[in-house]
Every structure is written in structure tokens, then in C-alpha cells.
Amino acid sequence: MKRLLIVVCVxxxxxxxxxxxxxxxxxxxSGGEVHVYGVSTTGGNNNQIIITxxxxxxxxxxxxxxxxxxxxxxxxxIKVNLRELRHATGTGGLNQKTCSGAFxxxxxxxxxxxxxxxxxxxxxxxxxxxxxxxxSKTDHGTCNAGPTATPLSALSxxxxxxxxSF
Numbered sequence: 500m501k502r503l504l505i506v507v508c509v510x511x512x513x514x515x516x517x518x519x520x521x522x523x524x525x526x527x528x529s530g531g532e533v534h535v536y537g538v539s540t541t542g543g544n545n546n547q548i549i550i551t552x553x554x555x556x557x558x559x560x561x562x563x564x565x566x567x568x569x570x571x572x573x574x575x576x577i578k579v580n581l582r583e584l585r586h587a588t589g590t591g592g593l594n595q596k597t598c599s600g601a602f603x604x605x606x607x608x609x610x611x612x613x614x615x616x617x618x619x620x621x622x623x624x625x626x627x628x629x630x631x632x633x634x635s636k637t638d639h640g641t642c643n644a645g646p647t648a649t650p651l652s653a654l655s656x657x658x659x660x661x662x663x664s665f
């Protein structure tokens with residue numbers, strides 16, 4: 500189960516990064532409370548986020564390194580430190596009979612190193628991410644859900660809120 504949680508964290512980290520970076524949407528704002536929402540489908544190639552509250556923005560995410568993500572919006576980019584989220588203890592499990600599972604974890608993520616409208620951004624977002632997936636079975640009839648397994652289908656989503664300034 501711990502291995503699947505690692506897969507979950509890796510699959511959702513890009514999505515989480517997107518949400519955090521997109522928080523800084525309005526160049527005329529000095530910050531305030533923001534709410535972040537995002538979703539990603541299998542493969543993580545279609546990450547979408549929406550930020551509401553003190554900032555209104557949309558964007559996409561990518562990974563810079565294992566613990567750093569980047570959100571790209573029409574108004575600039577923001578880096579996100581995902582270390583605490585990637586190491587957070589999660590809840591959920593894998594049903595060995597159906598090879599389906601869902602996991603959830605919550606942790607703070609921090610924003611930094613913005614460009615464009617997000618220059619000098621700082622803030623912390625308490626983010627909850629959830630990952631659900633269907634896995635294939637091996638030739639021996641066990642679930643192929645190890646740390647390097649690719650799900651047959653997966654969906655991850657996140658939601659969070661916090662305060663930013665820039």
C-alpha cells in the first residue's frame with residue numbers, strides 16, 4: 500500500500516504544483532486568501548487548475564525536479580515546493596480483488612520564485628490531493644500496482660486554500 504501511495508504522490512505532484520502556482524493570477528493584487536482546484540487524468544498530460552479568491556487564474560503544471568513543481572499561466576510562472584506533500588502520510592487502500600484503489604493526503608505546499616505577474620510570490624497552501632486508479636493484473640493474478648506500475652486509468656484531483664503575497 501505504501502508503494503501505491505508513492506505512485507499516487509508522483510502522479511498528483513504535477514497537478515498540485517499547478518494549483519499552487521496558479522494562485523498568483525492578478526498582477527494588480529498584493530495577495531490574500533486563495534482557493535485552488537485541479538484535476539489530472541491518466542498520464543498527467545492534461546493538468547488543469549483554477550484559482551479563486553484574492554487571485555483569479557488558470558494554468559498547467561510540470562515538474563522541475565522530484566520535489567519542485569512549476570505552474571505556468573498566461574501571466575507568468577510559479578515554483579512550488581512539494582516536499583512535504585510527497586512525504587505526507589496518506590489514507591486509502593488498494594482492493595486486491597478488483598485492482599482498484601484510492602488514496603488521499605494533505606500537507607502544506609509553499610510558493611516561490613515567481614515570474615511575470617507572480618514576481619516575489621510567497622505563500623503556503625494547505626493542499627489535499629486524492630488519487631484513484633485501476634490497475635492491471637499480472638500473469639499470476641496479482642495486482643500490478645507497484646511503485647513503477649502504470650495504471651490502466653487514473654484520476655487525481657486536489658483542493659486547497661491558503662494565503663499568498665507578491
